[in-house]
Amino acid sequence: MRVWFITGASRGFGALITQEALNAGDAVVATARNPKGMQEKFGNHSNLLAVTLDVTDEASAHKAAEEAVKRFGRIDILLNNAGFGLLGAVEEATEGEIEKLYAANVFGLLKVTRAVLPHMRRQRSGHVVNISSIGGYVSHAGWGVYCSTKFAVEGLTEALAAELAPLGIKATVVEPGFFRTDFLDESSLSVSPSSIAEYGETPAGEMRELAAGFNHRQPGDPARFAKAMITLAHSDNPPLRMPFGSDTVAAIEKKNASVAAELSVWRDLAVSTDFPLDADAA
DSSP states (O other), X not given: OOEEEESSTTSHHHHHHHHHHHHTTOXXXXXXXXXXXXXXXXXXOTTEEEEEOOTTOHHHHXXXXXXXXXXXXXXXXXXXXXXXXXXXXXXXXXXXXXXXXXXXXXXXXXXXXXXXXXXXXXXXXXXXXXXXXXXXXXXXXXXXXXXXXXXXXXXXXXXXHHHHGGGTEEEEEEEEOOBSSSTTSTTTEEEOSOOOGGGTTSHHXXXXXXXXXXXXXXXXXXXXXXXXXXXXXXXXXXXXXEEESHHHHHHHHHHHHHHXXXXXXXXXXXXXXXXXXXXXXX
16 A cells, blocks of 8 residues: 555545546545545545645644544655646746746745655655646747746656665656646636737747637546556556657657757857866866
């Protein structure tokens, strides 16, 4: 039996993965700002512990981690799932919107991770799984600030994987594409109200319309994603990066090809800034 610690477990991916983990015989510490209704949602399950957690509050994160260890003795899988989106051109996003987004998507992830890692280090085992997005690998017009938070999650996870491996702890960043969840609803997505007219006919402006029409028509199946996450978490040798969705795979392949092609054109200038090979010898 593995013990999960899941943030944002009350709905969306978090709720689906919680249910699949319980179905698999694992224990779940399901956290949310308001965990009321967890028992009703998942049933009176002996392997379920519903805990209040505000990821933006470091004291709350430490308290939740301590409750988890007190109940189950350890934490095997930390799933940093809590977060939300922001739609709008980079210039349109206000200071308050940006700070709120980073508080949840980046600083909240860091606070929870720092609260859980001491327990994993003591165990000399564990798996930190951070939910990013295809937007953490390929940025898009209209999603720049949101994508920047997910780029941060990617960089943090890469470093964590290197830092934690000698301690017996693994780290994976998960990159879902567009799945048919409520991510594009008001409950999970903020749309910057400060619209600038000049962006209306640009890709940033067009994205506002595209997102509204794309809601609940996304290609990804959330139920299949939740099952796949159990397979990933139960793996003895999980990857550093795990993309999910054919749209994500296609976007990664396209970006990798584009970066390689651009580098081939500019390679000579890129390497021209090194000291000459014979400079040190002289």
